[in-house]
Amino acid sequence: MEDEPPETVTIDIAAGTAYTFVNAGTQRRCRILVSTDGYTYTRKRQVGETTEWRCAVRNKKGICPVTVRQQGDNFNKNERSHSHQAKPGILKAVQIQSEVITRESMARRYSFYSRNTISISVNKISCLKIQDI
Numbered sequence: 639m640e641d642e643p644p645e646t647v648t649i650d651i652a653a654g655t656a657y658t659f660v661n662a663g664t665q666r667r668c669r670i671l672v673s674t675d676g677y678t679y680t681r682k683r684q685v686g687e688t689t690e691w692r693c694a695v696r697n698k699k700g701i702c703p704v705t706v707r708q709q710g711d712n713f714n715k716n717e718r719s720h721s722h723q724a725k726p727g728i729l730k731a732v733q734i735q736s737e738v739i740t741r742e743s744m745a746r747r748y749s750f751y752s753r754n755t756i757s758i759s760v761n762k763i764s765c766l767k768i769q770d771i
Contacts, residue, residue, distance in 0.1 A: 657706070657713050658729055662736045667743070670694065671706065672732055676724030679706055695722050 656674040671679040671691045679691035688709050693702035703718040725731075 655713075655715070660729075660732050660736050662739050662743075667739060670732060671708075672729045673706075674729070676726050676728050677704070677720060678728055678732060693720060695720075 658672045660670050660672055662668070668680065673679070678694040680694045682690045682692040682705065684690070688707065691706040691708065693704040695702040700721060702721045703716075704720050705716050707714045707716075
């Protein structure tokens with residue numbers, strides 16, 4: 639997997655929303671975009687300097703139609719409304735999930751360490767329930 643840049647925060651001046659990138663924020667260890675208004679986005683496509691992000695809510699009830707277009711450091715949300723409620727505190731939950739996924743991956747990669755050493759490291763962060771945040 640290629641080296642990804644660290645987490646960064648950029649502000650969409652028009653909407654007053656800040657966006658944060660979280661590396662390994664999804665179950666498949668992909669980068670995720672999290673907004674301060676409580677929504678998460680996964681990368682839909684990238685062409686040159688333009689990246690299109692779509693709302694991460696995709697379930698039996700339907701697909702949320704909101705997308706965010708990123709051009710360099712500028713973010714523009716489309717005019718559509720989210721089809722679901724925002725999740726306040728989702729940034730912290732995604733950061734914890736990312737840390738757990740990263741540590742579990744490291745534990746598999748470095749399995750020659752003692753089991754006790756690995757479980758102590760993972761348990762320090764996994765004792766928090768993501769749903770409780």
